[in-house]
Amino acid sequence: MRRTWAIAIKEIKQISRDPITLLMLIGAPMLMLVLYGYALNFDVEDVALAVQDRDLSSASRELVDRLIGSNRFELVATLPPGSDIQEFLDRGDAVAVLIIPERFGQKLAAGETSEAQLLIDGVDSNTATTVLGYVNGIAAGINATRARESLRVEGNEHLLSAMINYQPRVWYNPEMVSSLFLVPGLIAFLLMFTAVLSTALSVVREKERGTLEQLRVKPLRTSHILLGKLLPYLAISLAGVVLILVAARVLFGVEVRGPYPDLFLATCLFLVGALGWGLLISTIADSQAVAFQIGVLSALLPTLLLSGFLFPIRNMPQPLQIISYILVPARYYLVILRGIIVKGSDLSPFWDQMAYMAIYTFVVLTLAAVRFKRQEG
Amino acid sequence: MSEETQNRRLVVEAKHLVKRFGKFTAVDDLTLSVNEGEVFGFLGSNGAGKTTAIRVFCGLLKPTSGMARVLGIDVTDDPEEIKRRIGYMSQRFSLYEELTVLQNLRFFGGVYGLRGKAYKEREKWAIEMTNLQGKEHLQTGDLPGGWKQRLALACAVMHRPKIVFLDEPTSGVDPISRRRFWRLIDEMAGEGITVFVTTHYLDEAEHCDRLALMHAGKLMALGTVSELKEVFSDRAVLEVKCPDIIAALDLMSGQDWVLETSVFGTRMHVVVRNAQEGKRLTLQLLEGSGNAPVEAREIVPSLEDVFIHHIEKEEAAK
Numbered sequence: 082m083r084r085t086w087a088i089a090i091k092e093i094k095q096i097s098r099d100p101i102t103l104l105m106l107i108g109a110p111m112l113m114l115v116l117y118g119y120a121l122n123f124d125v126e127d128v129a130l131a132v133q134d135r136d137l138s139s140a141s142r143e144l145v146d147r148l149i150g151s152n153r154f155e156l157v158a159t160l161p162p163g164s165d166i167q168e169f170l171d172r173g174d175a176v177a178v179l180i181i182p183e184r185f186g187q188k189l190a191a192g193e194t195s196e197a198q199l200l201i202d203g204v205d206s207n208t209a210t211t212v213l214g215y216v217n218g219i220a221a222g223i224n225a226t227r228a229r230e231s232l233r234v235e236g237n238e239h240l241l242s243a244m245i246n247y248q249p250r251v252w253y254n255p256e257m258v259s260s261l262f263l264v265p266g267l268i269a270f271l272l273m274f275t276a277v278l279s280t281a282l283s284v285v286r287e288k289e290r291g292t293l294e295q296l297r298v299k300p301l302r303t304s305h306i307l308l309g310k311l312l313p314y315l316a317i318s319l320a321g322v323v324l325i326l327v328a329a330r331v332l333f334g335v336e337v338r339g340p341y342p343d344l345f346l347a348t349c350l351f352l353v354g355a356l357g358w359g360l361l362i363s364t365i366a367d368s369q370a371v372a373f374q375i376g377v378l379s380a381l382l383p384t385l386l387l388s389g390f391l392f393p394i395r396n397m398p399q400p401l402q403i404i405s406y407i408l409v410p411a412r413y414y415l416v417i418l419r420g421i422i423v424k425g426s427d428l429s430p431f432w433d434q435m436a437y438m439a440i441y442t443f444v445v446l447t448l449a450a451v452r453f454k455r456q457e458g
Numbered sequence: 459m460s461e462e463t464q465n466r467r468l469v470v471e472a473k474h475l476v477k478r479f480g481k482f483t484a485v486d487d488l489t490l491s492v493n494e495g496e497v498f499g500f501l502g503s504n505g506a507g508k509t510t511a512i513r514v515f516c517g518l519l520k521p522t523s524g525m526a527r528v529l530g531i532d533v534t535d536d537p538e539e540i541k542r543r544i545g546y547m548s549q550r551f552s553l554y555e556e557l558t559v560l561q562n563l564r565f566f567g568g569v570y571g572l573r574g575k576a577y578k579e580r581e582k583w584a585i586e587m588t589n590l591q592g593k594e595h596l597q598t599g600d601l602p603g604g605w606k607q608r609l610a611l612a613c614a615v616m617h618r619p620k621i622v623f624l625d626e627p628t629s630g631v632d633p634i635s636r637r638r639f640w641r642l643i644d645e646m647a648g649e650g651i652t653v654f655v656t657t658h659y660l661d662e663a664e665h666c667d668r669l670a671l672m673h674a675g676k677l678m679a680l681g682t683v684s685e686l687k688e689v690f691s692d693r694a695v696l697e698v699k700c701p702d703i704i705a706a707l708d709l710m711s712g713q714d715w716v717l718e719t720s721v722f723g724t725r726m727h728v729v730v731r732n733a734q735e736g737k738r739l740t741l742q743l744l745e746g747s748g749n750a751p752v753e754a755r756e757i758v759p760s761l762e763d764v765f766i767h768h769i770e771k772e773e774a775a776k
Contacts, residue, residue, distance in 0.1 A: 087568030090565075298517075299514050
């Protein structure tokens, strides 16, 4: 333990003398949190809507008013009848164009089914789906009101009570703010990134400078060296977590609803696994540049793409799902983080995720130790 | 002598030691022994297998075959115990450049488990030995090469090892620092520490009690400087100067009375059986070929001549 301590102390002193490392470990995650936090936003608001009203009746105006009044749409243009709609969409001036044909109001008044057309720019499929949902909802509302009206006029108002009263409630994130969904993922992503690189670069730097060879000639076990490397970076990463949580609260209003000790426990386990992955990389790479590349390819990208941070794992092809089980510990940590931060849950529902992370951590550290030891011979 | 007393006196012992990396044989059938308190020089060009042999002795590499023992411990049995009891300094000095002089000493002391009074005592000793008083809080990276080198040596012997392995400790250091460093080595040897040092500076080899000449993984010769020079006891070395040294080399190499030739800059060393006879034949041959004026004189053979002699013999045997 004393020897592990000697290495850990040395490591801390080195880091404190090396502002670039410190900046990378603490500053870079903060910067990324701010950048990603503001830039990544799945909320679809103020959809640019253009309207071509060929009817110009009170009914057509009412339809447009309902859309605008929903606060989801912003009327960017009123197109005169006969103007080129396709060119308008092509240019991207509007995401959606509502076309109300002639006799729209007239048909409605006569009790006939009246049609209106909505063109949506489907290039961004996520936005298109959301816009479609908005419009369907608004249209259903209008139809319901009309149905009610006509039933009342015909004196069949009692039929209204036979309708289904559908009352949706969104739990955990009632306003459906995407930052609440994104910030936990961002935390997992940033921690993975900094933790993996910190140990990988630190060991490879000693390789490059020849000091690792010096350590190997000392009466030190592999565990002394690896733990001596791992512990200081665990401490620094945990300090980084605190900063990220504070920033998430101040900037995005994301609070931790669940118990902190549980969050701490899961974070430590995840970090040890990630730091272990960095140590494993250091047994493969011989230069810091190579270590960085391997780190980006094996930790940064998989965590960004396959952890469920941005894209649901369930929708991925089978091989990618299998990869995510084996090589992307952030997928487990992310479930726990969303549970604790957003749902206010404790660790108990997530014992299986914790078990997977523990297995990952164990395997990675063992591999790193075996490879590190083998390099001596 | 019983085997036990022999082991106590032999600090390093290798018998038919072989280390291969794949098909490459880095150390080929090395047999040598180093006595307690000796300054043992390990000479050879780059790639001669010096560093590999040292790494085997330090318990870093396992021998492919053969035996290696350090302080009586077999390197395959207990490399950890060997590491505890030896000192090692590599040619890159391997200090932490971001740390201060004291922080480096403290770290390496800590790695050897030194604490409290025992550590303080060694720290004081190290600062005095390296002459770094008043510079304890300087960042190591800012120190000149010679100072780093002395600090690295101090770090390697913080735990008072019986033997210290120095792998090219003077490469890239100015001549004055090199001389000062050798004085330190002599001092340590005076305290009874065995010093095993590799170098490719032949002038440094003269400091060593005994020398091993390595070439292509093989031990060429072993002995004191004068013992090594005995290969020239029945022959003489001539230093020859003439205008076209390359043409002269070609011409001389073909003569049956010329045993060996080698070029040293604008001069040539020629090994012959008899100095007077050789001088006469040389002048006659070169002046006859129009390569005049020619100067030829007998010189005391240097270690370099010894070294070249062994390498040429080895190459010829192939």
